[in-house]
Amino acid sequence: MRRPKKKEYDYKQALRNNEKQKKVVKKDLTPKEEVKEMFYSWFKRKAKVGKVMSKQDVISNILTQLNKQQDKVLDVAMDELKSSGFMENQDDGVSLVLTEKGFKFLMELA
Numbered sequence: 001m002r003r004p005k006k007k008e009y010d011y012k013q014a015l016r017n018n019e020k021q022k023k024v025v026k027k028d029l030t031p032k033e034e035v036k037e038m039f040y041s042w043f044k045r046k047a048k049v050g051k052v053m054s055k056q057d058v059i060s061n062i063l064t065q066l067n068k069q070q071d072k073v074l075d076v077a078m079d080e081l082k083s084s085g086f087m088e089n090q091d092d093g094v095s096l097v098l099t100e101k102g103f104k105f106l107m108e109l110a
Helices: 011-027 031-046 055-061 068-083 100-109
Strands: 087-089 096-098
Touching (some): 031 068, 031 096, 031 100, 068 087, 096 100
Antiparallel strands (some): 087 096
């Protein structure tokens, strides 16, 4: 009796499926959640309690990347991140600081 041939694994198809899944996840986010994700990803790259996001960092990594919908909800998203304890304003009123609670949240995401 002959054995059926094994199907070869299609890596290209798997990659295409993976990309489709990523796109679906991104479509589910509201503009406010997308803005929060921008902050999460910046702080995650730096991942250290007390890490400061300066005004220049906010401009180059967040403000220049926003579309019109995200720009409208930027203040709301930042207020939610601050009120949740993820980050807080530094004394200069512009720079943002990652809190212990924010650091723990980022480590749970990883």
